[in-house]
Amino acid sequence: MSKKYTATRRCYLIDHHSPQPPDVLLNNLNIDEYDAFFETAGIDSLMVYCKDHWGVTYYPSQVPGAQMHEGVKRDWIKEVSNRLKEKEIEFVAYYCIEYDEGAARRFPEWRVTRPDGTGRIRDDEFAKWSLCCYQTGYREYCLKQLEEIVQNYAPDALFLDIFGASLCYCEHCRKKFESIYHYPLPEDLEDVLAHKTDIIEFLNHNAKEFLAELKQRVKAIDPTLAVTINFSCHYPKEIRDMLDYQFSEPLLKDNWFSSAYARDTAVGQYPILAPGEASQVYNYSAVSEYICDLSSIAAQGCRVGMYSGSQHIDGTLDFEEAKRLGAAYTEIKKMEPYLVDRTPVKCAGIIQSDLSIAINISSLEPDAILRAKRHNPHQNAVLGAMQLCEHAKVPYMVLPERTLNKDLLKEFDVILLPEVFVIEQDIADLLTEYTANGGTIISSGQSGLWDADSKKREVSTIAGLMGTKESTIHTEYQQNRWSAYLKPTGSPKFTGLLSCTTPPVSEHFIETTATDDSETLLNLILPCVACDSEHWVNWWSPPPGADSGYPALICRREGNGSTYYMAFDFFTMASQESFQYPNELFADLLELAGIVPTVQNLTDIPDIIRTAYFATKDSYIIHQISMMPKRFHGDVCPVSGGTLEFKVPVEQAKIVYPEPATLKMDSIDGRTTVALPDFTLQQIIVCKK
Numbered sequence: 001m002s003k004k005y006t007a008t009r010r011c012y013l014i015d016h017h018s019p020q021p022p023d024v025l026l027n028n029l030n031i032d033e034y035d036a037f038f039e040t041a042g043i044d045s046l047m048v049y050c051k052d053h054w055g056v057t058y059y060p061s062q063v064p065g066a067q068m069h070e071g072v073k074r075d076w077i078k079e080v081s082n083r084l085k086e087k088e089i090e091f092v093a094y095y096c097i098e099y100d101e102g103a104a105r106r107f108p109e110w111r112v113t114r115p116d117g118t119g120r121i122r123d124d125e126f127a128k129w130s131l132c133c134y135q136t137g138y139r140e141y142c143l144k145q146l147e148e149i150v151q152n153y154a155p156d157a158l159f160l161d162i163f164g165a166s167l168c169y170c171e172h173c174r175k176k177f178e179s180i181y182h183y184p185l186p187e188d189l190e191d192v193l194a195h196k197t198d199i200i201e202f203l204n205h206n207a208k209e210f211l212a213e214l215k216q217r218v219k220a221i222d223p224t225l226a227v228t229i230n231f232s233c234h235y236p237k238e239i240r241d242m243l244d245y246q247f248s249e250p251l252l253k254d255n256w257f258s259s260a261y262a263r264d265t266a267v268g269q270y271p272i273l274a275p276g277e278a279s280q281v282y283n284y285s286a287v288s289e290y291i292c293d294l295s296s297i298a299a300q301g302c303r304v305g306m307y308s309g310s311q312h313i314d315g316t317l318d319f320e321e322a323k324r325l326g327a328a329y330t331e332i333k334k335m336e337p338y339l340v341d342r343t344p345v346k347c348a349g350i351i352q353s354d355l356s357i358a359i360n361i362s363s364l365e366p367d368a369i370l371r372a373k374r375h376n377p378h379q380n381a382v383l384g385a386m387q388l389c390e391h392a393k394v395p396y397m398v399l400p401e402r403t404l405n406k407d408l409l410k411e412f413d414v415i416l417l418p419e420v421f422v423i424e425q426d427i428a429d430l431l432t433e434y435t436a437n438g439g440t441i442i443s444s445g446q447s448g449l450w451d452a453d454s455k456k457r458e459v460s461t462i463a464g465l466m467g468t469k470e471s472t473i474h475t476e477y478q479q480n481r482w483s484a485y486l487k488p489t490g491s492p493k494f495t496g497l498l499s500c501t502t503p504p505v506s507e508h509f510i511e512t513t514a515t516d517d518s519e520t521l522l523n524l525i526l527p528c529v530a531c532d533s534e535h536w537v538n539w540w541s542p543p544p545g546a547d548s549g550y551p552a553l554i555c556r557r558e559g560n561g562s563t564y565y566m567a568f569d570f571f572t573m574a575s576q577e578s579f580q581y582p583n584e585l586f587a588d589l590l591e592l593a594g595i596v597p598t599v600q601n602l603t604d605i606p607d608i609i610r611t612a613y614f615a616t617k618d619s620y621i622i623h624q625i626s627m628m629p630k631r632f633h634g635d636v637c638p639v640s641g642g643t644l645e646f647k648v649p650v651e652q653a654k655i656v657y658p659e660p661a662t663l664k665m666d667s668i669d670g671r672t673t674v675a676l677p678d679f680t681l682q683q684i685i686v687c688k689k
Helices: 031-041 076-086 101-106 138-153 171-181 189-194 196-221 255-264 287-299 319-338 368-373 377-392 425-436 570-576 582-592
Strands: 011-014 045-051 090-096 121-123 128-130 157-161 226-229 348-352 396-400 414-417 440-444 472-474 484-488 509-511 518-527 544-558 561-566 599-602 609-615 619-626 643-646 652-657 665-668 671-675 682-688
Touching (some): 031 319, 045 076, 076 138, 138 157, 157 196, 171 196, 189 196, 255 287, 287 319, 287 609, 287 619, 348 377, 377 396, 377 570, 377 582, 425 440, 425 544, 484 544, 599 609, 599 619
Parallel strands (some): 090 157, 157 226, 348 414, 414 440
Antiparallel strands (some): 121 128, 472 509, 484 518, 599 643, 609 619, 619 682, 652 682
């Protein structure tokens, strides 16, 4: 297998989905200009369009029905691939699957169809791509072109865009679904939601089946070929595991959180993250924003890529993009020695659940890519857990449910269950053993309250562990926006808003009863009215009324460990950022549980500084980035790095980037404090164990 993907760290895609002339001529393509762009941008990997969303090829395909872009008068892929090989730049061949406007127009029988038989399109603000179904003749069309590309151009890697499986009602899909599930493929929205578990399983099965055939055919030609798909980290683990490496675009708030998620769902698979929003060609961001955006990816442990529309309609290139990208990649190249051969420091583990993805979704997006892009409730809660850890500057990792085992869990001080709706018995047993051995669990809302087939349970699968009994989901106040308020029971003392008022929770809460061996720390107060056409109080959510007596926060001791259960959607609230106290409450819980990370960045400006923690055999590597360029359109100023607190001895601390410097340390009782200097964009600190 080509191993270039294990070492390349600076990828670029010239993003130019190009319709036929006269709209886009491509009459001035020049390989020497491309070469100069590569040099200026400082890339070591290039993704090259072989077939784009318009369905045109940039090489003379011999597959019947294929259509080459008429502005390209020669084999452009041959020219580019030859030049990349001369320069030892990784050649990643791009091929688009489901979006193929040309094929859909030429072969309407290949279209992904709606229940009424009309073709489905991706109806965006600008683009209106038609979708094609690979349960039709389009399947063989794609496979033959992919074989052709691998045979003729020997790429290092094959990148499949718009890969998944969209919901299609063509005769082939209808027949296939009914043969598996023994009932017709549901059509109306209510029926689709009622059978969403089967439908999602069916679509994932189609994607997995197609990927398996595709890999078999292209690797029969070149066994060294690496294969990946876009949005890899948002596919089920069974599909992720089929890939040679993982490639994703940022879908979780920003590059920092998206990279952490991609890294942790692709352990050992050399993940790469490629944002498109880092650049708007013709309306450029400041260089400091480029550096902030792309360094955020590298800092979190992913390889860095980017795509943008830097090609003009005549095929010439907008060189300002190369200059700004080059400025960012120059900095990343300087940091590369500290970006490899390291692992994340472990403290908080955030459980990610493929089984929970379909639970409580309000609709099933037919378009496979929109399904990946539009977050489900579990994913929103995972993001909230990541944001809480980041604000607290606690090292964290996302843990896919099927990677969990006893040895992995014991490496973490605290496990977070962010709306992990489905917790099967084997995972419940692992969590119980983990807690009995001294671990801490923080859970929220509906974790464990659903079966994998989207049926609600009366009692959570981890009820005994968390100190709860039967659970009822209350939504009668959801129109209030705030469904309840929190009131401390008196012990322990809380900080922030919980110390002076009764903060709200979001649209629903859980009614449950605390077990005799647990302790209630917070109660729920109900709103004084439920808003409707006859009842309201003022211009805002009705204020607190009666104390419900329902527990809002339950603490329970299990063996040498402890659990904390919040009877509301705490982690999702943190991701929404419209609630002011989740960070304070999370900090209180960490203190109650006695969670002290191996290393922690103490700072007064946690929303300005992002901090990543890694370890090697003999050192800790801490990477800080200022978010000021993103918040203030490129404006920067020095910010305090705060201090690093180690609960273990540290022999030496030094800045290795941007300029070398030795740092002062103080050690007391086996703990070490390192005072950090001010920095402007980012700094990397290496502390010798």
